[in-house]
Amino acid sequence: MSEIQSSSLRERKKAQTRLAIRREAFRLFDEQGYANTTVEQIAEAAEVSPRTFYRYFKIKEALLISDDHSSPIVRAFVDAPAELSVVAAYRHAMEQVFGGLSADERVNAIAGQQMLYQVPEARGLIYTEYIRLIGLLTDALAERLGPDTEEFERRVTAGAIVGVLIAISDDNPLPQSELSEALKILDARLS
Incomplete structure (x- = not known):
């Protein structure tokens, strides 16, 4: 696999993770309300760690x-x-x-x-x-x-x-x- 293909795959995976985090956050916001949803709940629903969440979004509002x-x-x-x-x-x-x-x-x-x-x-x-x-x-x-x-x-x-x-x-x-x-x-x- 070339460096360009590897980079492209990495970028696609990042985009998919970002999309999954946002999708789960929006689902939880609809179910529980924005204020009642924690970063930890979002991370768990998206199957990522809170640390990974913060790599993609510095604060909850950034979602x-x-x-x-x-x-x-x-x-x-x-x-x-x-x-x-x-x-x-x-x-x-x-x-x-x-x-x-x-x-x-x-x-x-x-x-x-x-x-x-x-x-x-x-x-x-x-x-x-x-x-x-x-x-x-x-x-x-x-x-x-x-x-x-x-x-x-x-x-x-x-x-x-x-x-x-x-x-x-x-x-x-x-x-x-x-x-x-x-x-x-x-x-x-x-x-």
Whole structure:
């Protein structure tokens, strides 16, 4: 087995473990409530140790925020065809990542996003995640637009894209077609 195949297998196993932990956590949250479910119960249900749980999720609330989408979307955004406008490149990246989700990954993403809006302790995480995404996009825009573009301009552009995400995604998990349409509107207005 080559190093690339080994790495790929390792990455798939990590993704499967992460998905299993989240799936069991969401099942327990539904049965017992978020506040009444412990990390130990989640780890036991997912057949991992609490230590393994903490390798994947630093805190229980992190189960609800999934970087499974943000980072790949930002990477695909940077790699999108150069002739696309900034907003069209983001839409392209979002459609590429969401379109590549398996049925299990889609169900898991929707469950996590629904809980973000239902669990009072998690509401602040949404804001934190959007601010983090603005930072990631601001940095990605330096690659996409070139390093001479001022950070302030990149941050404003990133904020406009994230503003659309906030407007469309609020209590509406994984709204792929609505987001795509909203980004088309933003792109048309900015052009």
